[in-house]
Amino acid sequence: MSFTELLPLTDVTACCAPLTREAISADGAEKLARTLKAIADPARLRLISMVAAHDDAEACVCDLTEPLGLGQPTVSHHLKILVDAGIFTRDKRGTWAYYKLVPGALDSIAQLLITV
Amino acid sequence: MSFTELLPLTDVTACCAPLTREAISADGAEKLARTLKAIADPARLRLISMVAAHDDAEACVCDLTEPLGLGQPTVSHHLKILVDAGIFTRDKRGTWAYYKLVPGALDSIAQLLITV
DNA sequence: CGGCTATATCGACACTTGTCAATCTATCTG
DNA sequence: CAGATAGATTGACAAGTGTCGATATAGCCG
Numbered sequence: 001m002s003f004t005e006l007l008p009l010t011d012v013t014a015c016c017a018p019l020t021r022e023a024i025s026a027d028g029a030e031k032l033a034r035t036l037k038a039i040a041d042p043a044r045l046r047l048i049s050m051v052a053a054h055d056d057a058e059a060c061v062c063d064l065t066e067p068l069g070l071g072q073p074t075v076s077h078h079l080k081i082l083v084d085a086g087i088f089t090r091d092k093r094g095t096w097a098y099y100k101l102v103p104g105a106l107d108s109i110a111q112l113l114i115t116v
Numbered sequence: 117m118s119f120t121e122l123l124p125l126t127d128v129t130a131c132c133a134p135l136t137r138e139a140i141s142a143d144g145a146e147k148l149a150r151t152l153k154a155i156a157d158p159a160r161l162r163l164i165s166m167v168a169a170h171d172d173a174e175a176c177v178c179d180l181t182e183p184l185g186l187g188q189p190t191v192s193h194h195l196k197i198l199v200d201a202g203i204f205t206r207d208k209r210g211t212w213a214y215y216k217l218v219p220g221a222l223d224s225i226a227q228l229l230i231t232v
Numbered sequence: 233c234g235g236c237t238a239t240a241t242c243g244a245c246a247c248t249t250g251t252c253a254a255t256c257t258a259t260c261t262g
Numbered sequence: 263c264a265g266a267t268a269g270a271t272t273g274a275c276a277a278g279t280g281t282c283g284a285t286a287t288a289g290c291c292g
Contacts, residue, residue, distance in 0.1 A: 019161065020168035020217065029158040029165070036161075039229075040152035042145040043250080045135065049145070052136035052231075061269060074251055076270055095259050095268050101231070106136065110226035113155075115168075115217070159280080177239060190281055192240055211238050211289050 012112070020115050035109060038085030043070060044078050048087065048106070051099055058091070058100040136231050151225060154201030159186060160194050164203065164222070167215055174207070174216040 012028075012035045024032070039045065046068060051059045065075050079099055082088040087105050091098045140148070155161065162184060167175045181191050195215055198204040203221050207214045 019165050020222065022165070023169045024162055024165040026158065026162065029161040033156050033158040033161055036152060036156035037249095040149050040156040041250080042142070042149040045145040045149055045152075046140060046142065049135050049138070049140040053139045062267095070250090071252060072269070073253080073271080077250080080270085092258095092269090097269060101136065104231070106229045107231050110229040113222045113226040113229075115220070115223050153279095157280080178237095186280095187282060188239070189241080189283080193280080196240085208239090208288095213239060 038081050058098045060096040060098050174214045176212040176214050
């Protein structure tokens with residue numbers, strides 16, 4: 001996996017240029033693809049869904065490991081990808097790490113896909 | 117690549133259950149992930165963008181190969197993935213194959229991502 | 233028919249990715 | 263401090279993916 005650089009979501013969604021409006025640049029395509037790749041995985045989609053549906057819309061790793069049916073290192077791995085992609089925030093409180101959806105992050109991505 | 121089965125877009129977008137509304141099923145996550153994976157590639161994002169921006173919103177392989185900077189087999193390969201995912205339609209007229217965006221396909225995907 | 237042109241398919245190869253077991257780090261608690 | 267617990271990191275490995283060159287297929291035209 002290439003975690004060489006973070007994905008500043010603001011770069012991807014930097015306002016108002018839907019994919020189908022005009023030809024996207026090679027650079028823009030690369031950035032958008034990296035963000036979409038972060039979401040395009042069954043485990044990560046379920047993580048997003050589970051965190052959003054959880055109380056207070058946040059959850060710690062221990063809440064997610066068992067219902068997801070994957071090992072703790074694997075879940076940590078997926079969560080890191082989502083944080084790096086700007087989808088989740090990570091908030092360590094005591095021994096636990098709480099993950100939460102970044103407000104508007106998914107919507108920003110969705111905006112780039114709409115055709116109208 | 118696994119082209120074992122097509123991705124009926126209607127299954128994925130089968131109405132009204134945004135990702136963050138409630139916990140998604142493992143099966144739903146799998147399907148949505150497959151659709152997103154089809155889009156989550158720089159070359160394919162550019163293909164979508166280029167086709168949408170082209171005259172009549174359709175283009176043949178020969179229109180796309182050179183500006184994309186990839187070989188013809190590779191472009192055909194990517195186009196097949198997009199057709200299988202229900203993003204493009206393929207219309208063979210004479211020697212040429214014309215690809216076109218399926219109306220509403222991207223919007224259906226975007227709908228599943230919105231948080232509101 | 234025979235050659236030309238546009239696409240598709242196949243086989244191969246390097247690179248990426250998802251997963252796990254083992255280990256490390258940090259924090260809480262006695 | 264010692265032990266326990268939550269989570270991150272590392273290393274390894276199988277499976278998946280993007281790309282290409284070579285080849286096959288199919289439609290046009292002389």
